[in-house]
Amino acid sequence: MLQALREKTSGWIAVAIVILLAIPFAFFGMEQYLFQGGGNHVARVESAPSWWRTAPDWWPVRKLAWVHEDVSPEDFRFAFEQERQRQREEQGDAFDGLAFESADNRRQVLEQLIDQAVLRLAARNRGIAVGDAQVAAEIQQIPSFQVEGRFDPQRYQLALQSQNPPMTPRQFDERVREGMQQSLLPTHVAQSAFVTPAQIDRLMVLLGERRDVSFAVLPPMTDEAPVSDADLQAWYQANQADYRAPEMVTVEYIVLDGSGLQDEVVDEAQLRAHYEKESARYSEPDRRLISHILIEVPADADASARRAAEEKAKDLARQAQQGADFAALAREHSEDPGSRDAGGDLDWVEPGTMGDAFDAALAQMQPGDVSTARTEFGWHVLQLRELQAGTQTPFEEVREQLQRELGEGARERGFSELVNRVVDRAYRNPTSLAPAAEEAGLQVQKAGPFPRGGAPGVLAHPAVQRMAFSPAMVEDGTVSDPVETGPEQSVMLRVIEHSPERALPLEAVRDRVIAAVRADRARKANTAAAEAMVGRVADGATLAEVAAERDLPVQDVPGVPRGTSVPHPTAVEAYFRAPVPAEGAVSPGHVALEDGSVVVYAVSAVTPGNPAEASEQERQMLIQQLTMLAGGEAAQTLVRTLRARMKVTVNEARL
Structure with missing residues (x-):
């Protein structure tokens, strides 16, 4: 049988079939094997060349003719670190470094880089270039490179060296050039946006609209009726997330504080040496x-x-x-x-x-x-x-500044050395804080149990909270690394007790559940009363008549504008959502407020805004705001359109 099979697969027909089958594998399978797996990039954006804009997306054509822009691992790391620094500065102590490392954050940063690559590729295809003088002028205008409003080359060099990773001036020049190049297209598109006089007039009619309103306020109701066991159990089962004991920890800790260290006395020779160095x-x-x-x-x-x-x-x-x-x-x-x-x-x-x-x-x-x-x-x-x-600047004019800098530097070094000694003792005795406290000359303090956000004193610092509730600290019971809580202040702690979040039994929260059931019944009863009043007004009764039946005062407020609080901003939003009433009729409605009260209202008239009453300054401000919004949307649309015409490949393994 094997001999027969060999004879049947060795003829010219079999050879032709094998060749035909090999063609699609050569053009499609090998592309994946040869070119995607080994690419040294996080993402690649490919586009048809400017000289053949209709070039098909076939692998041989794309490989030979298409142009591309890559997002390199270095670009991604730099952008990710920049975003980390931005969020840390924006959020301050609330910044969570572990949460920032999430896959969603990484992908969000990458998406921004892909959009930038799309714009660079589009600019390159259209022959857009940025000259050296423009790059130099842009760099000199960056505030972080300036001293007293003027560009400072030394600060420029130091700032580049402090980047993670450090950058050379040439690398930064190219980064600025790329940024300017990729911004030209969306900037010019955004600047081309405009709004018509008719649009401005229509918006002024809406913004200047006023409504004549009558309203009455149903005060919050109370409910003292008994709550059955069935209602109690049903509410508890439906709202179990509200009845849980929070995660709690008890910690021992020490606070390392360098504010008490003395500044070192600096002699004349040190001052002059520092002056020459700086x-x-x-x-x-x-x-x-x-x-x-x-x-x-x-x-x-x-x-x-x-x-x-x-x-x-x-x-x-x-x-x-x-x-x-x-x-x-x-x-x-x-x-x-x-x-x-x-x-x-x-x-x-x-x-x-x-x-x-x-x-x-x-x-x-x-x-x-x-x-x-x-x-x-x-x-x-x-x-x-x-x-x-x-x-x-002469030495004598900066002597005091030099003295202060060197003295503070010596104190900071002393604090750093203290922290290093304490950390060294902690590493040698990881399950006890006493040796580290002894090295620092401090007493071990104890606090807890406390939940997240409920710690006392310095332990309330967000970074300390994250450390105290971190899985590693809870599971290992070891001494933490120093947590910086301020200038020359750090906390070291150890978790000695931990209780996880858990559901509380019904009996433990019985009173809370009863109060919640009664509050819910009161809200529903108040809403039902408001709906009944609205129904009466819709049937032809006046709001004053309906409110009088409940001894509620009615307020008539003509010409209520947007953005006021009559009697509450939520109520005003409801007034302007109500349909325009017919001639001689009203548009009734109701809206519940956070305190449990309900506003029942009736809109009796709508007066459109008059664009002629607006000042030229108000009109120009509105034109500027609308133009900026339209320009921003146009720029975003441009990026989406360009990206849809290009091929984007992401190397997930390099994220």
């Missing part, structure tokens, strides 16, 4: 007013193209040195779109802003000089128009 902080760098002409040199340019660019730059420099108008030369020859139309003007530049090559060339120039410099973008023809020399 001299850049007390100096203003030189500022140069420059213009430039950029002759681009692509990264893949050959030797002849590089030579041609160099010769052109040097020829333009010679022309400028011989008296040619530099601004005219820049407008004619510069390939920097950000400064070309301004005659090459880069405004005032400080060292460290434009890169080492710029700084080296400018350092050799005097006002009026023209020179050339080579950077990664190409050849630059530089013109130094004006020079402002830097200044240095």
Whole structure:
């Protein structure tokens, strides 16, 4: 049988069938195997190229012709850390680092990065570029890089080094360039939004609308009738989540406080050494007013193209040195779109802003000089128009500040050393807090049992609460790491007792259940009474007549505007939801308030707003607000539309 099978599968027909079956696997199965599994990216956005916008989404075509933008693991980590820092600053002590690490948060950050990649790809396909001067100007305007309103190169460098992970100026330049490039399309779309006069008038009619209202308030009812066991049990079963004992912990703890440590006395030599080390902080760098002409040199340019660019730059420099108008030369020859139309003007530049090559060339120039410099973008023809020399603050003027800084630094180091010694003792004795307390010269304190949010004193700090109720602390019973609760203050604790959240038996909450049943019956009775009053008014009786039967006063309020509280904002919202009454009729209704009372109302007239009564300032403010809303929606629609036309692939394993 095997011999027969071999003979039947070795003919030309069998070979043809195998080839036909191999084709789809080659084009589709191998794509998944070769290109998706090994991609070094968290997400990839692919689009048809600008020269073939209708290119089909077939693997060979997409692989050879489509262009793409990747979200790298580094991009994702950077964005995730930036979002972490933003939420930590926004939420303060309430920030929960563990909850932030959730998959939903990671995916939300990734979705934002994908939208940014979509915009970058769309900009690239449309030939949108951002010049060096625009990038430099944008960086200099970032407040965190400024000192007293001016760009500070040292603060710029320190800020980049403090990033997680650290960044070089060139990396940050490219990040800013990408941000500006991806923002151009949605920004211009948003700026194109507008609202018509008819829309403004219609909105003013609605916003300025007033309603004539009569209302009566049914006060909260009380219910003292007995509650049957059946009603008691039914309410308890339906609302068990309301009758649970919270999770509780009892802890022992110590508070490490460095505020009592003495500042170290600093001598003259230390002060002067610190002044020399930090001299850049007390100096203003030189500022140069420059213009430039950029002759681009692509990264893949050959030797002849590089030579041609160099010769052109040097020829333009010679022309400028011989008296040619530099601004005219820049407008004619510069390939920097950000400064070309301004005659090459880069405004005032400080060292460290434009890169080492710029700084080296400018350092050799005097006002009026023209020179050339080579950077990664190409050849630059530089013109130094004006020079402002830097200044240095004398040592004596900052002596007190230096003394304070060094003294505080010594105290902080002393506190840090204390914490390190205490933590070391705790690590050697993880199941007891006494050795750590002995090292710090403190007494172990005890608190509890207490629930989440119910701790006393320093233990109420959100970070301490998270630590006290963390599963690891509850299960292990070990000493915690120091939890920072303020400047030079930390808490170390150990959970000694724990009781989980549990359902309370009916007998333990019997009185609470009885009160809840009675409150519910009272609310329902009040609502039924209000509905009966509304029904009478709808049948033709006046609200005054119906209210008089219950000895309730009625208030008539003509011209109630939106946003007031007559007698409560919730009631006013209900007035404006009521239908416009017919001529000679009213629109009755009722609305329950949080305190258990019910407002029964009747809308008797509706007066539309008059756009002619609005001031020009009010109209312009409304136009601005509506335009911003419309622009924001248009920008979001643009991103959604662009993304729908592209192919997005997410590598879940790298999240």
